[in-house]
Amino acid sequence: MKTYALILAAGKSTRMNTSKSKMLQPMLDRGVIEYVVNNVKKSMINDIYVVVGHQKEQIMELLKDQVTFIEQVNQKGTADALLSAYEELKDKQGNLLVTCGDMPLIDENIIRRVIDEHINKKATATLLVSRVSNPKGLGRIVTKNGVFERIVEEREALIEEKKINIVNSGTYCFDIEVLFQFLRRLKKRSSGEFYLTDIFELMVNEGKVVNLIYEEDETCMYGINDFYELNRACNALKRKINTKHCLNGVNIQDLESTYIGIDVIISSGSTILPNTYLYGKTIIKEGAVIGPNTQINNSVIGKNSVVTNSVVDSCTIDENCLVGPFANLKNGSHLHDNVVIGDFVEVKKSEIGHNTKAKHHAYIGDAKIGRKVNIGCGVIFANYDGKKKHLTLVKDNVFIGSNVTLVAPLEINENSYIAAGSTITDNIPQNTLAIARQRQVNKLEYVWKMKDKNS
Ligand code: UD1
Ligand code: CA
Numbered sequence: 001m002k003t004y005a006l007i008l009a010a011g012k013s014t015r016m017n018t019s020k021s022k023m024l025q026p027m028l029d030r031g032v033i034e035y036v037v038n039n040v041k042k043s044m045i046n047d048i049y050v051v052v053g054h055q056k057e058q059i060m061e062l063l064k065d066q067v068t069f070i071e072q073v074n075q076k077g078t079a080d081a082l083l084s085a086y087e088e089l090k091d092k093q094g095n096l097l098v099t100c101g102d103m104p105l106i107d108e109n110i111i112r113r114v115i116d117e118h119i120n121k122k123a124t125a126t127l128l129v130s131r132v133s134n135p136k137g138l139g140r141i142v143t144k145n146g147v148f149e150r151i152v153e154e155r156e157a158l159i160e161e162k163k164i165n166i167v168n169s170g171t172y173c174f175d176i177e178v179l180f181q182f183l184r185r186l187k188k189r190s191s192g193e194f195y196l197t198d199i200f201e202l203m204v205n206e207g208k209v210v211n212l213i214y215e216e217d218e219t220c221m222y223g224i225n226d227f228y229e230l231n232r233a234c235n236a237l238k239r240k241i242n243t244k245h246c247l248n249g250v251n252i253q254d255l256e257s258t259y260i261g262i263d264v265i266i267s268s269g270s271t272i273l274p275n276t277y278l279y280g281k282t283i284i285k286e287g288a289v290i291g292p293n294t295q296i297n298n299s300v301i302g303k304n305s306v307v308t309n310s311v312v313d314s315c316t317i318d319e320n321c322l323v324g325p326f327a328n329l330k331n332g333s334h335l336h337d338n339v340v341i342g343d344f345v346e347v348k349k350s351e352i353g354h355n356t357k358a359k360h361h362a363y364i365g366d367a368k369i370g371r372k373v374n375i376g377c378g379v380i381f382a383n384y385d386g387k388k389k390h391l392t393l394v395k396d397n398v399f400i401g402s403n404v405t406l407v408a409p410l411e412i413n414e415n416s417y418i419a420a421g422s423t424i425t426d427n428i429p430q431n432t433l434a435i436a437r438q439r440q441v442n443k444l445e446y447v448w449k450m451k452d453k454n455s
Contacts, residue, residue, distance in 0.1 A: 010053030077193030
């Protein structure tokens with residue numbers, strides 16, 4: 001029997017107290033709703049619908065062709081959100097997994113369990129619940145003599161009901177056909193909303209099988225309604241990811257200040273020092289040492305390379321390299337083995353050959369640099385003429401002295417030597433010493449003349 005998924009994401013995010021929808025708020029390196037879509041996908045459901053309304057353009061842009069969108073024109077509650085999918089789903093047969101776009105910690109295993117138990121128990125509806133230490137804001141599970149009766153929302157709950165700490169996750173599985181029959185019968189609440197949670201009482205009263213699944217880990221209930229909750233969910237996710245890497249043999253020295261995205265791959269035997277962010281499709285290989293105070297995004301760091309106090313975006317760093325402190329590497333730059341990029345060096349869209357060193361204060365942009373090149377302090381690859389970017393080619397064993405400006409386009413051939421302070425505008429043949437600066441004049445005893453003039 002086929003299972004479809006519907007993610008509710010049209011709500012106004014009123015409690016966030018800011019204009020941006022909670023679905024789009026960043027949690028580690030992704031928007032909140034991206035985790036929900038990802039978890040549903042990983043639970044092996046291929047047909048995913050997302051109900052959008054508030055800030056629908058931005059949500060659709062973020063999720064693009066991963067899902068099918070359904071619009072809820074007026075946000076009249078969770079039941080109304082589901083009803084807006086009627087046209088799309090009415091002819092489908094099977095089960096519908098419903099979950100909320102603001103519940104990113106309900107992972108694929110939990111979702112799978114909900115679906116499997118729903119099918120095995122031949123239930124009309126299955127709902128995921130958990131016992132939490134603080135149930136405030138969540139729908140409470142009301143039972144009578146241990147048997148499920150209904151869900152009561154915080155707003156309508158009596159004092160005694162508010163004390164119930166078994167709560168509704170907002171994740172359910174339904175028989176599609178029966179779902180829509182019952183949905184139409186729900187009544188508007190005094191708040192003006194139609195609550196999906198009212199459906200269960202109706203079902204129970206009419207003898208339908210409503211099955212409850214209890215999840216032990218209460219952090220899966222961490223939803224996002226305001227910034228406090230966003231912070232709490234983000235920290236819980238961060239801890240789960242970091243713990244997984246630690247147990248895999250990664251030495252993460254401070255679990256609190258290390259932020260690792262879900263797609264990052266880290267080999268055992270590497271070390272992550274405090275205050276470090278590893279995001280996107282980053283890969284860290286064995287023996288690498290990253291941090292402290294480092295951000296790496298969509299990059300590969302090779303075996304035994306060290307990146308300290310630096311920013312690396314969309315780059316490949318091969319083995320045994322040293323990067324930082326305070327380096328900025330970006331736009332597809334590639335460092336081959338044993339390269340050293342030291343303090344205050346920016347590398348943009350450049351390839352740097354084996355054993356080449358730029359140890360301090362340099363800008364390397366749009367360059368292809370060979371092996372064993374020395375790039376002195378203060379070297380600038382002047383790649384931009386105000387209109388276009390130009391390339392610089394530096395071949396093997398070139399020595400570039402301090403404070404040299406290389407005005408691109410340029411080709412500097414093997415074994416050449418550029419004197420400090422030169423501004424190079426012409427190509428340099430191999431084995432050549434290039435000097436491009438004024439000769440120094442020493443005016444002997446001139447100081448006394450100056451003093452005479454001033455007196
Ligand atoms: C809801 C449940 C509550 C449960 C909690 C778990 C209801 C009435 N209550 O409360 O029992 O404990 O989730 O997270 O269902 N949405 C729409 N259209 C709307 C309104 C909401 O798409 O018109 C979406 C929201 O974007 C959100 C989800 O539905 O993703 C849940 O809505 P929200 O307002 O956050 O409900 P809660 O108060 O958290
Ligand atoms: Ca919510």
